[in-house]
Amino acid sequence: MNLFGADFIEAFHQMLKDVLKKVIEELLSDIADDEKFLLNRKEISAAIGCDVDTFDETYRYLPGFPYHKKGRSEAWNRKEVFDYLHKNKLVK
Structure with a gap:
């Protein structure tokens, strides 16, 4: 019915x-x-909530920290970076 x-x-x-x-x-x-969407060094630093020097000293050179080559420079995907930080318990 x-x-x-x-x-x-x-x-x-x-x-x-x-x-x-x-x-x-x-x-x-x-x-x-x-x-x-790929961010430059200044943009990814702002997304994380730090200045570029702190980004370089604290995050940038960590083993496995995600980045992409864009010509001669590096670029970062916001989602990949935050996933990495969360997975490695480096979230503020």
């Missing part, structure tokens, strides 16, 4: 698909932005 008509069920199904598709696309876009 079906309480709703076929047209209602089809319209509801389509609306649900549209809403879920939009939410998933937004989430994937946010993830893609976070994954691709």
Whole structure:
């Protein structure tokens, strides 16, 4: 026994698909932005909450500290750095 008509069920199904598709696309876009975004030394220092000298002395040269080469310079992914700090209990 079906309480709703076929047209209602089809319209509801389509609306649900549209809403879920939009939410998933937004989430994937946010993830893609976070994954691709590389910060320079000054920006990653500010994200961590320290000055560049403290970043160099305390974090930058730790074994396994994540970085990417960008030409001749280094760049850091915010998510990777915070994951590393959390995993190694170096969170302020």
